[in-house]
Amino acid sequence: MSGVQQQPIDALRQAGGGASQALKATPTLNATVISYLKRVFLTHADQDGKWSAGQIRRFIQHVQRNDDATPAAAKLFGEDDGEGRIDVNDFLAYMTSEDSAITLPWKTCDLSWPLPSYFISSSHNTYLSGNQLYSDSTTDAYTNVLLRGCRCVEIDVWDGDESGLSSESSSDDEAPHASDHSEKPKKRHAFSKLKHIIPGSLSAKLERTSLGKERKPRSTSKGELEAEPVASLEDGAPNIVSEVAAFEPRVLHGYTLTKEVSFRHVCEAIRDSAFIVSDLPLIISLEVHCGADQQLMMVNIMKEAWKDMLVREDEVKEGALPSPNELRRKILIKVKYTPPDARTTPEADSGEDDGLPSDKPPAKKPSKVIPELSKLGIYTRAVSFKTWTQAEASMPAHIFSLAENKFLEHREKHGAKLFSHNKDYLLRAYPSGLRIRSSNLMPTIFWGSGAQIVALNWQQTDAGMMLNEGMFSGTGGYVLKPHGHRPSSSSGSTSNTMTDKTLNLKITFLAAQSLPIPPGDNSSKSFRPYVKTELHVDACNSHALGRASSTDSRDTSIRHKARTRTHKGTDIDLESQQVSFPEVDGIIEELTFVRFMVKDDELGIDDLSAWACVRLDRLGQGYRFIHLLDAKGRLTEGNILVKVEKTLTEDSVPV
Structure with missing residues (x-):
């Protein structure tokens, strides 16, 4: 039976960028x-x-x-x-x-620029259905985000179940100490790590489970540590390369209580949904924690599942990266880069640091990526970041990955270098591992510094995902960066001038109908809605325009917000209430967002009822309907009639 589960019908109507404009009537x-x-x-x-x-x-x-x-x-x-x-x-x-509709239709952008010239709709820890500690890993999660327009998904791959195997595993071949790679010590380490960040009551319960009980590592002789190198595919190794082949790689969030799913089933789910909503290239971000044998299995499984979707080595073009237009219906593998003159790299994953408190043994040496797997990273070669001047930083196909705090540190201290790098080369930013509830960073700050791939937790509908919807709604998952954020045209025919504008915005709220009530509420009788409007200008606060930069992605630096009075019921007369944002300077339209939130006015925290988010250059004028999504990001029948008055005056800034 295939591991691909039935596609969620609601995904096509859910936030992320895949929802059709035709649904906005x-x-x-x-x-x-x-x-x-x-x-x-x-x-x-x-x-x-x-x-x-x-x-x-x-x-x-x-x-x-x-x-x-x-x-x-x-x-x-x-x-x-x-x-x-x-x-x-x-x-x-x-x-x-x-x-x-208040969101103007997407005008197909120029897809002929190199890949680094685009913002790409991206998912973090895609396999998780909920929080980062104990939720399930599912294939449905991949189907869901792909049907919502996501174009970069993440897979964390670990060795398959080793039950009944001898100690001569692929992990043993790579490790300085066998106990470092045995499954049982990993579980003990996971519990030790989680104790720092989970509530005491849960910690006490886990102490009584198998996760909290120390297991003795398997005994392994020194001779077993010096096993022969694993055969490569070029050596004619069959699909089943060893006894380990009986246990295929699995996908899960390491050192946590999350449940696993088969790597093969994940690949099949991706195959079946990769190009339903968008035919633009899909990037697979691999985090490899497997031994060599299982990495060979990964290669075989991906080639078997994705076949001609994979970019072949004989298709590679030298120099600048190809454009999205040249890579339609292609899957790109982002995996640790192995230099041609080396059999392996120092570490197996992409060099990401989850940011969690850790007691990992300092002597532990990660698994190594084998050349056969590394070769699949044709245009997206993951390289551990050290400095902006390291040799790989000028390699066209390299991609750095930075955790949000590290990214913000470089933005503050080396903002010009970060921005300049991101004009020509790919960079992925991802949430801190401390976000155990799967909350999201504010992507606008990262887009403003040129990061193409800003990975978000799609299972959470928060400000980060709302802004992601504003950026990618109806786009196919690729949005061309503004002028000044991409390389100069080689022909010189395209201006490399960043346009700095001053905005005057006034929104008159007329009436609302069929407002959804907050999750958990059973009646609209006690529903007391108001509309909150926020103007997000974080991404415009760029070093490229000579402005100071924020150092905290959770502080969105919103200086512009307003709300209506509180009303009652789901069908309301908003009585022509107005919110205004006058003389807001330093605006880059493509990096500015207007976010509407319908909230329930109650004691304590006001629950979110519905929302919408629109990029400023797509904010329609005149009399418009704001089509609302609910607290889970699903399109509803609710809408608000408004009048929008927007004027912008330009002041060009050469960069």
């Missing part, structure tokens, strides 16, 4: 919303209560700032009464179309 209108829209129509109508073709065009072009050649607009022009005029019902039909 408003099929029904309540009486309050209709009342406001009728007033809008009559404000622009002639004495007979109708609009001429010229009035239709002026409303669409000058009030809504929309294209008058869309299917919905064409239909509106075609609804005239024979004299080129429309009535209020025709207007209401137009306003229920996707043309009135």
Whole structure:
């Protein structure tokens, strides 16, 4: 039976970037919303209560700032009464179309630039269904994020179950001490590590389980540590390379209580969902904790599952990395780089540090990545970061990975070097291991410093994932960086000027309908909603524009936020309340976000009911519907009618 489970139907309607713009229509209108829209129509109508073709065009072009050649607009022009005029019902039909969504349709970006010129929608510890300590690892998690538009997933791979095997395992071949690699000491180490960060009550319970009981390591002689090197694929090794082959690699979060899943089943799940929503390249970020034999099995499994989806060595182009357009329907493997003149690298994983308190033995030597596996990292060769001047830092296909705190440290101390590096080369940033509840960093800060791959915990709907939706909604998972954040065009035809703007934004809240109630609430009778609006300008606070940088990704440096009054019920008249953000300078439209949150006004913490997030350059003007997602990131029938007035003045800054 295949390990690929049924695809979650809700994923296509869930936040992440995959949701279709066609889902952003408003099929029904309540009486309050209709009342406001009728007033809008009559404000622009002639004495007979109708609009001429010229009035239709002026409303669409000058009030809504929309294209008058869309299917919905064409239909509106075609609804005239024979004299080129429309009535209020025709207007209401137009306003229920996707043309009135607050998020403007994605205009396909230029996909011909090299890979480092794009922000890429990315997942962290993709296999987890919940928190970082004791949730399940599932194949459904991969299916879910891929159907939501994710283009970079992570797999942590460990040796398969060693029950019944002799001590001559692949781990033994790589380790200075056999006990360092045996499964039982790993469990003891996991408990010791977790005791630092979990509540005392849970710690006491775990002490009584097998995880908290010390096991003696297997005895291994010195001779066994000096085993012969494992045969390579080039040596003609068969698919089943040793006794270990009976136990395939597994995927889990090491040194925790998380449950495992088969590596083969993960690869099959990825194969089945990789290119359903987007045909743009998918990056697989491998964290390899396996011995050599099991690494050979990994290679075989990936080649068997992904076949022609993998980039072949004979397809490689020298020099700059290829573009997303050249890599459509291709899978790229990010794995530790093994130099051609070396059989192995010093460590097996990508050099990531989870940031957790650790009592790992200092003498422990990680497993080594074998050449056969390393060769699969054709355009994404993971290299441990040491300095910005290390030899690999100018290798076109290298990719550094930095934990959020390390990234922010470099942003503060070496911001110009970080920004310059990220114009030409890939860099992945990922959350601190201390985020055990799977909370997220604020991706805007990392995007602002040029990081292409900002990995997030997709199982959590928080500010980080909301901003990710704002960046990638409907895009296919790749967004071209703004001018000044990518390399200069070799032809010189493209300006490398960063455009710094001053924003004046006013939003008038008119009415809301079908608001979802917070999770756990069973009735709308006690629901007291208000709308909170935040303008995120963190990413614009860039060293490239001569500004100071924040040193904490959890402090979003939001200087602009406002809220409406509290109301009651799920269908409400917002009474034309206004929020304004005047004269906000230093704005880069592509890196600025407007986030709307509907919250329940109650004692203590106000629960989140619904939300939406829009990138500033895609924020529609005029009369718009904010289509709301619920607290789990699922598209709802709830929406808010608003009027948006936005003006920007430019001031170019050469970089």
